[in-house]
Amino acid sequence: MAIHKKEEFSQKDQELAFFAKAISHPARIAILKVLAEQSECICGKIVDVLPLAQSTVSQHLKELKTAGLILGTIDGPRSCYCINWEFFEKFNLEFNTLFKSLKAKSENNSCD
């Protein structure tokens, strides 16, 4: 694909797409659910719960971290992750805004 064209779209659309991509794999959704459930921000326990190899889980955690959805701190020999709730709110809001704006736009027409 020569050069990918993603950067030619609006910042907002790129950001939304980026957010959506962060949760576009069931493993990452499952990880978020586990993190939300656990009182301690467990680490390798996620590996036990998911049907994936340790290295693969680590990769998904890295992606969620890059996206901003989770925070990771080193705790001795292990890593401790938890949901970045502050960011999560922004994330949530962003989706709601998209959905609302689409609906709002549609109110001016009678397409459906």
Next chain:
Amino acid sequence: MAIHKKEEFSQKDQELAFFAKAISHPARIAILKVLAEQSECICGKIVDVLPLAQSTVSQHLKELKTAGLILGTIDGPRSCYCINWEFFEKFNLEFNTLFKSLKAKSENNSCD
């Protein structure tokens, strides 16, 4: 990657990931916005608006259609697309449910 493991996750997580993937590219978000704005469910006008080749746009439209987010009808020599609002509501609700359930789970702990 030998065999991809997506099907080993819960139906719900797979569905959510699938939904997220549908809007994980700025072109598809842009298409949804255009469709929501237009009073007639335009077709190739989308190509004019997006910085992509006709064939690429057609492919994104197909993906949105496969995901269920848009409907396409043939209108003479051209294709007419519009947002599938009924499905859109389900889509919207699914995300809200995920976000709410994550927050609800977190209320039992003090991780953050």
Next chain:
DNA sequence: TCGTTTTATCGTATATTTGCGATATAGGAT
């Protein structure tokens, strides 16, 4: 110090996504 445990990263294989040009198809106009 040496081994153990835990996790990140590297290298690699394969699958999927993205993108485009070329072509096919189908309807409408002349």
Next chain:
DNA sequence: ATCCTATATCGCAAATATACGATAAAACGA
């Protein structure tokens, strides 16, 4: 019938994503 327009699909190339095993790094205990 022939041409034109609009769109879908095919074939291909390149980029990304997914997955794993092997290995590296880091902290802890014996």
